[in-house]
Amino acid sequence: MDIKQLHYLCALAEHRHFGRAAQACCVTQPTLSMRLRQLEQDLGVALVRRGKQFEGFTPEGEMVLARARVLLGQYQNLRLEVDAMKGRLTGTVRLGLVPLSCMDLSPVLARMRQQHQGVSFEMNDMTADDILAGLEQNTLDIGGGFFEPEVLSRFRSLALPEQGVVLAYGAGWGERLPSQLTPRSLTGLPLCLPKTGMYFRHYLDTRFGQAGVPLQPVLTSNSVYRLMRWVHAGLGCALVPAGSVLFSELPGVQCRPLALPAMSRLGALVMGSDGRASLLAKGFFEVAAELWQRPESRVF
Template identity: 80%
Template sequence: MDIRQLNYLCALAEHRHFGRAAQACCVTQPTLSMRLRQLEQELGVVLVHRGKQFEGFTPEGERVLARARALLGQYDNLRLEVDAMKGRLTGTVRLGLVPLSCMDLSPVLARLRQRHPGIGFEINDMTADAILDGLNHNTLDIGGGFFEPEVLSRFDSLALPEQGVVLAFGPDWSERLPACPSLADLAALPLCLPRPGMYFRRYLETCFEREGVTLQPVLSSDSVYRLMHWVRAGLGCALIPAGSALFDELPGVRCRPLAMPAMARVGALVMRNDGQASLLAQGFFEAAQEVWRQR
């Protein structure tokens, strides 16, 4: 057994396809398949269900996979610790962010890069559940989004201030909206909203239903950038979490606050707290705490 075989196993779990896993590992598919069969022979158990394509892991494979992920996490941390002993921290911080959380993490990234020039970042748009799964499986270092309070208790977390919700609109709407719009005022507006099923959309629907208002979106998307584009183009108005620098930076786009109840979930950054968090994750979290304190 060697570290490459464990990498191949974890890549197969991530991509659920032999060819894509091989491509991610920069080897041929026959090489990846052969090395996994060698691992099975060495362990004396079948790890992978094989048909014409990947069909999942056996129960034994799932247990070995969990151990492989933990070992690879420790291996990566060992390499990072050696770099830290030499006075530098290098590697890629893997972040998963809920798009509509609208977190502006640029000051944190800038601070960490200034402190450790060898660090890079990989940012993925994900659901909250996928983020938690990525943290638990060591495929992410840091998560950011809306989380239930009981979930936050299982991680190191840095909560964001509750800022409420705002209505974002383009220049054509400035004179057509009241200074302090109510939920009833929005009933007849063309709205650009998160797609159905996203937490923020469910939160909005619950609040409006309590007021007897039915939302009538003209556009739904899981992309913040598409919502931003269409608001600026005048297609409609958007409901977004307050404090987003994304909308503030668009010429002509303005925001007005809405009186709405607090969300059940808390906006926060999260990191593992079971001793398995990488040094990169810890460095990012420390930089974020510094930035938040200064704000």
């Protein structure tokens, strides 16, 4: 057994396909398959269910996979610690963000690059559940989004203050809006919203339903960019979490607060517990915490 075999096993779990896993590991599919069979022979058990294509892992495979993820995390931390002893921090910070959390982490990335030129970043749009799974499985270093308070207790987290909801609108819409925005005052307004199934959309549906105002959007998307373009073009208005630089920096786009009760989930940055988190994750978190304490450089 060697570290590459464990890496191949984890890649197969991530991509669920032999060819894509091999491509991600920069080897041929026969090489990856052969090395995994050698691992099975060394351990004396079948790890992978094979048919015409990948069909999942055996119970023994799931157990070995869980241990492999821990060992790979420790191996990566060892390499990072050696680099840190040489006075440098290198590697890729893997981030997962809920798109509609509207976090602007560019100040954190810029500051970390200033401090550590050998650091790069991988950004992934993900659901909150996928982010938590990625942190548990060591396929992510940092997550950002909306999380239940009890979930945050299992991780190291940097909670962001509740800022509420705003209505974003383009040129020509300001004079059509009432002086005070409430769910009922938005009746008949062409709205662009997150897709059904996303947490922020569920929150909006619940709150508007309680006010007796069903939401009937003219556009739904899981892409903040598409919501931005719709609003910027003047075709409608969007309901988004407050504090989004993606909207406030667009020429002609304005935001006004909407009176709604607070969300049950909290906006937060999260990483694994100190015992499992990588040096890259810890370094990123330290920079984020430092910037967050400065009013002029807010993360959210």
